[in-house]
Amino acid sequence: MVGFQRRGLGTLRLLLSLLLLAYWETGSGQLHYSVPEEAKHGTFVGRIAQDLGLELTELVPRLFRVASKGRGDLLEVNLQNGILFVNGRIDREELCRRSAECSLHLEVIVDRPLQVFHVEVEVKDINDNPPVFSLKEQKLLIYESKQPESRFPLEGASDADIEENAVLAYRLSQNEYFSLESPTNSKQTKRLSLVLKKSLDREKIPEFNLLLTATDGGKPELTGTVQLFVQVLDVNDNDPEFDQLEYRVKLMENIPEETLVIKLNATDRDEGVNREVTYSLLSIKPNGRHLFTLDENNGEMRVNGSLDYEENKFYEIEVQATDKGTPPMAGHCTVWIEILDTNDNSPKIIVNSLSFSVPEDAQPSTVIALISVSDLDSGVNGQVTCSLTPATPFKLVSTFKNYYSLVLDSALDRETTSDYELVVTARDGGSPPLWATGACAPGKPVLVCSSAVGSLTYSQQRRQRVCSAVVPSNTDLMAFSPSLTPNLDREDERERQESGCNHLGQLKNSFNQAYFKD
Template sequence: MVCSWQRNPGSRRSLLSLLLLAFWEAGSGQLHYSIPEEAKHGTFVGRIAQDLGLELVELVPRLFRVVSKGGGDLLEVNLQNGILFVNSRIDREELCGRSAECSIHLEVIVDRPLQVFHVEVEVKDINDNPPLFPLKEQKLFVSESRMPDSRFPLEGASDADIGANAVLTYSLSSNDYFTLDVKAKNEENKLVELVLRKPLDREAATAHSLFLTATDGGKPDLTGTVQLLVTVLDVNDNAPTFEQSEYEVRIFENAENGTTVIRLNASDRDEGANAAISYSFNRLVPTMIIDQFSIDANTGEIVIQGNLDFEQVNLYKIRVDATDKGHPPMVGHCTVLIRVLDKNDNAPQIALTSLSLPVREDAQFGTVIALISVNDLDSGANGQVMCSLTPDIPFKLVSTFKNYYSLVLDSPLDRESVSAYELVVTARDGGSPSLWATASVSVEVTDVNDNAPVFAQPEYTVFVKENNLPGCHIFTVSAQDTDAQENALVSYSLVERRVGERALSSYVSVHAESGKVYALQPLDHEELELLQFQVSARDAGVPPLGSNVTLQVFVLDENDNAPKLLTPRIGGSGHMVTELVPRSVGAGHVVAKVRAVDSDSGYNAWLSYELEPTEGNARSPFRVGLYTGEICTTRALDEEDAQRQHLLVLVKDHGDPALTATATVLVSLVEHGQAPKASSWASSSAAGQEAVLVDVNVYLIIAICAVSSLLVLTLLLYTVMRCSAPPTEGACGRGKPGLVCSGAVGSWSNSPQRRQGMCSGEGMPKTDLMAFSPSLPPTLGSGDAGDQQDLNVDHGLKVSPSIFRNYEFYMWKL
């Protein structure tokens, strides 16, 4: 056995721990610490876990906790390192008053298995209270006939500290007439007297101003000062005197009103009116004393006029003045100490703390249900309390310390048999006759949380129109929980995720109690067609159980986007272009083509084109394709047609209400010999001006040379850029391909986000109108072929070969 002890230190430590644990369980041991008052938050008090023999890793699993008698949080334990520390400000004077001993009693409770320890933390006094005088100044009236060594009682200072910190010494400011004499009658009364050193001369000085300083015994010491105003009086030079300077009286609390406490007697060596004495309380006597006692001015008899309560005040210190009727009157002083004796007039008080309710039916034996503390304001046997429990099954009371009990589980619980218990705790004191008090404890037995909330469906589909009002209600989810009470209280929350670059909570929210789902901002069908997310339902059980449901929110399209005109290939500005058309063209000749898209979808994006009537075009020889946007001639042109035709094309979608856009096309009719074979683009600022034709023969060679040079230069630049530049995305970024159809029913297009953008290497797209030249080859004049041969620039230039063969187009541009 000895070898095993030496070779296995772990076994040795375990045995020591078991012995220490048995020691603490067998008796109600107590730890003792001490700290100074006013210690800062976090001040170390003691290693309570180590001193109790507990391992740090056991503190949390075993529900280590500390309970204070007053329920305050002055001290706290760090469960990580087992250190007891100061949690909040401790004022000893506020906590214990003038009591010589001041301690904080703690009860340490550890479950699994249950252990209770008692800790006493002594709060030591520090010198944090300076001496205080009742008034800032004291007035004394001294006759000039008073002899040297005459004494004048002064009201001393009081110090809220105790011990050496409350031991006061007095000093008087320097003067020629007075000295200070201090006599300590007892701990409760220290007589401070002003002593006359030499006779006063009222004619020389009518008053003297002195300063009385009280210094306590702390380190460093603190002081308090009062001003003494001594008025020198004439004539009546003998003050009344009492037989004793201090009287002590004992009387039981709750004595009847009118009971005589003491009869005082004072005498005056003067004669006549100067010897007639009247008794009164000193003007510095607190109002509380005046409410409790009264004094007969002629007889000096002090009687009770208010209820005396030992538990509130057990000592009264009364300063009594005996004043003669001389001119000026003189006053004699004495002190009456009235000690109140205790009677058994207070029933015990029961306080229930740390109630662990309700109790699970699977709770283990020894589970602490409640902490009970009893208190009796009486003293001695009158304040000794014993507790009992009714009924005592399946619970019992365990005494943990003086006036502290634990209500613990003593036998198994069966919720199906008994779901609640009504317990009565009775506290009885040791007085004669004894007094008692009762407190009821309702113990409810609860079940465990074993059912999660369930939705009626695993998935819901919701349809919401776009452009909804912020905060509108779009759906309500509901889940049912078959448990009871808090285990059936269901709360709802979003299962957070990212929707693109934004959080889901920026789109929708769910009310935690009602399950109503709200849209936090207007939804945009063009930005988000489907919003899919999950809502979680969790009960309030411990641990909580939950389930999820999926919501698919489809955003329905509304007609909130007007048609937008596409950017023209070459030239043009705004929504206006100019076209040159020979008068010799026949019916069906395509003059131009207007193209537009709509960001909406479905019927809201189905576009139609109309030619709006304008002033002067009643006989207009042009029409526009209802769904193609192609502007063509309806008949052969003649001399009666105006040379300049102003065409206003209205682009309209099929939404309700319909949204529109307009484009202006200026058509100039020219003679066949003067017209170029390709139309040109003019800016909106040149609208209204007639094209000026120049001599074709003069500029034809220049134009051909210029175009050829431009073509060669462009091809060289294109080759260099393609060989040297790394592949990048277009200036407009990556676009999602979309469907664009042209047929008998016209153009059908999706939103720009789902359509490949037309980008330029030079920057942003230019204008919103695109038109085709009427003099292009037939393959370019049709709607579908023209779409396939648009001039697109995406890291380069792609040009149809048929355009290079038509030099007249470029000649006109130059």
């Protein structure tokens, strides 16, 4: 009975084996398992002996063995329990790279009778690879003239995993100038791009350091990052600017040529040739075009002529600074130059009426001559005072500013004194002061008076007489005689009366020679 049962069980096993063999032959002929990559050593894969219909006791006697195409050592069968387990590190990316399907193909062989079984073990992907950028830093050069909504392609990351583990999402560090446009099916965007949100200004922000992060779709998710360095390129969008819109300078008249007036400086916030500046004079008012020069490279303005306070007291100079950009841009400033007076003009004396003879019975306060003085300088340099020397019966009376009358101050006595030599000195208030000076008003000089201090010229016209002196003491000398007829109008009468003026006749020829020689 027992033997019959054993024979029955053997027959049943044989029948099952034949049925299973028939199944393998008529079906796919393969047994399928799956295992996650990076599974630890000893990880269970499948009950291969049982699934093949083999008794555990048959494995050794029938020489059960596993052969694989390639990496056979990654999987092994425990002959004691018939279990297929992980025997080595399985790296899906190493085995199959980015292929969507990745499997290990095994051949299971048994003898007595010889049978061959095909087993396929699918290696499942796990999220064991983070997104990777090819560069640690991506550099972008963007002109500041680029308009908002401009796009700049970026190099995205790659992920060695597949499917959801390799689906990447990007985000950009917070900033107000740039955003990201990621590839999506809805927008049909093919490339990852940086999008400009607002206008750039290199002079405000010349560069940006942004962080681009890529995140995969695995659980848990893995990330990779890259630095985005954006350099804003310059365009010529800034005018040169002077330190001030107006400069005010004071210069003394008669200063030497090449004297530095001012060093102008204009700066440009652009860079490169866009910030290189040259200087030029636009205008000099009034009529001072050649009185000043301006170095086009260093902005130094210098005197280029004779500055005369009496000719012009102020100059208005328009200066332009131009950069070398394309197209060039310019800035402007105004230089106001005030010319300061120096005491470079001597006083002048004009005798409007002159009597060479005064009756000895003339009353005090009788006006002998009307004298006016002038000085082209200003301020104290042009303030003129007159004095009369030596002490005589005459005096100077100020009638108005710079106007004097020579009047009789006391009685005359011809028998005591027949003539007087008077010296009128005009002195300005400069430091040092100047006295009257080798210049007569228009008219024919006809009379020369002299004294121990020098020579004097006298010019008489019907309505104006001018006296001036070139003497060491810078004085004007006038001679009066009480015996002469007043108000001489004719040259012949004046010459006949020369005997009443000390030293007059003897100097006439010498004066004429000197005058006409000039």
